[in-house]
Amino acid sequence: MIALQNHLPRLRVPWVPIGRWPTPLTALDLERSETEGGDPDGSTRGARGSAPCRIERSEAAGGDPYDSPGAAWGRAPRGIERSETEGGDPDGSTRGARGRVPRGIERSEAAAEAPDRSAGGAGGRLPRGIHRSETGAGDPDGSAGGAGARGPRGLAGAPVWVKHEGDAHPEYGGNKVRTLEVWLGHARAVGARRIWAIGAYGSNHAVATVLHAPRAGLEGAAIVFPQPISAWAVENCRALIASGCPLIRLRSVIGVPLAAWRVARRERDAVVMPPGGATAIGTFGALAAAFELADQIAAGLAPPPRRIVLAVGSTCTAAGLVAGLELARAIGLWRWPVPIVHGVRVTPWPVTSRVRTAELARRTLVRVERLGGPPVAIGLAGLIGRLVIDGRELGPGYGRSTPQCDAAMRALHGPECPRLDAVYSGKAAAALLRLHRAGVGPLLFWASKSSATLRAPADEVLRNAPPAIARWLRRAEDR
Numbered sequence: 001m002i003a004l005q006n007h008l009p010r011l012r013v014p015w016v017p018i019g020r021w022p023t024p025l026t027a028l029d030l031e032r033s034e035t036e037g038g039d040p041d042g043s044t045r046g047a048r049g050s051a052p053c054r055i056e057r058s059e060a061a062g063g064d065p066y067d068s069p070g071a072a073w074g075r076a077p078r079g080i081e082r083s084e085t086e087g088g089d090p091d092g093s094t095r096g097a098r099g100r101v102p103r104g105i106e107r108s109e110a111a112a113e114a115p116d117r118s119a120g121g122a123g124g125r126l127p128r129g130i131h132r133s134e135t136g137a138g139d140p141d142g143s144a145g146g147a148g149a150r151g152p153r154g155l156a157g158a159p160v161w162v163k164h165e166g167d168a169h170p171e172y173g174g175n176k177v178r179t180l181e182v183w184l185g186h187a188r189a190v191g192a193r194r195i196w197a198i199g200a201y202g203s204n205h206a207v208a209t210v211l212h213a214p215r216a217g218l219e220g221a222a223i224v225f226p227q228p229i230s231a232w233a234v235e236n237c238r239a240l241i242a243s244g245c246p247l248i249r250l251r252s253v254i255g256v257p258l259a260a261w262r263v264a265r266r267e268r269d270a271v272v273m274p275p276g277g278a279t280a281i282g283t284f285g286a287l288a289a290a291f292e293l294a295d296q297i298a299a300g301l302a303p304p305p306r307r308i309v310l311a312v313g314s315t316c317t318a319a320g321l322v323a324g325l326e327l328a329r330a331i332g333l334w335r336w337p338v339p340i341v342h343g344v345r346v347t348p349w350p351v352t353s354r355v356r357t358a359e360l361a362r363r364t365l366v367r368v369e370r371l372g373g374p375p376v377a378i379g380l381a382g383l384i385g386r387l388v389i390d391g392r393e394l395g396p397g398y399g400r401s402t403p404q405c406d407a408a409m410r411a412l413h414g415p416e417c418p419r420l421d422a423v424y425s426g427k428a429a430a431a432l433l434r435l436h437r438a439g440v441g442p443l444l445f446w447a448s449k450s451s452a453t454l455r456a457p458a459d460e461v462l463r464n465a466p467p468a469i470a471r472w473l474r475r476a477e478d479r
């Protein structure tokens, strides 16, 4: 929120400082991983594991953007301004002349890309939402599976940039720290004593809430429902139990609305956040992140991205970024073409519907104006056009990994790489690699998983778990 305050000091948003801002912005060389891109079953695992990604500009890490004005960002990504003749779909057998939209990419995503479209010229044969000038291979949204056969194109050797949101806090970082700073500010402003998060057993949002709420003088609490077992879910769930926070366990996600309503009615001095904190309160965290990013780009830490790639679960972060980029543009802070926010769906439609996400961005901008900020002249259609919702990595559903996700996690594995998880950021990384292989760039990866791993609590602590959660944890151990 600091960046937002710096640029719009009259905007009155209550918040509680928790994170370390700005989060680092660095470049990663994907040279190796992209040549191994078509390896969903991991047959080249050895090579990838031995030489993972490499940071090209470590000086950016943790730096203050104001300390390094005008710094160069290393080599310019090769192939970004490729000719429009490369825009077609070389193997586009499934799309054909009618230019059908690749599966998982919603249709009208190109709507607001007009400013960058001048090179378009004939045709509309590109998958929608893909700029001619940003494509090397022409099919970034349609190449998840068999890209290896085609080999790397376009941005071969070019880095991608990474916003290390995981570094937001040494104890527990990730994208939810930003969301929480504003929610905690709101809870304090309304005189609450306790703040409830809602999520799956292994919810990052719930863990962040119970660990950070005390910093605001509040008690964190969680309403949780089952999810598929995974190492990341288990790590978080154990930490949740170990925190000793008030916990309500639901049999299924279906019970969420009623449980939230009951708690809100019973506890007049509590705030109940919806899953992921996704309201026009929570979005202000990511909105401020767009301002922070603008400062870092202005300071030369990275080129203005063409796409920002991130996991979309509750839509809070993606909507906040879309709104923040527009707001930053409106006040002249974002002075480059506005990037597409490329949301990689990790929860199903309609939770992550593009219209719903854009509508949350719109409500965020309405709230900005109500709080004394400038009006932003963009409607819902325009906001929809700033957003891609990419469903190709969801696989069998929330919390279940996919071969592409596993491959991306192997590819982006190493001390310099952001920590990934197979619930959220691994799926986003799979889309990132696909886009990179297709020559889209510059790409910015929003690395949203906490860099800090939570310590496993002692077994006796876990005896306090509600019986159903204890059974779930035992099943995880037996695996």
Ligand SMILES: Cc1ncc(COP(=O)(O)O)c(C=O)c1O
Pocket (backbone or CB within 6 Å): 174, 175, 176, 203, 204, 205, 276, 311, 312, 313, 314, 315, 316, 317, 318, 424, 425, 448, 449, 450
């Ligand atoms: C690690 C991680 N990445 C991405 C997301 C998605 O963010 P959002 O819920 O704001 O869409 C979440 C949500 O909890 C998350 O925990």
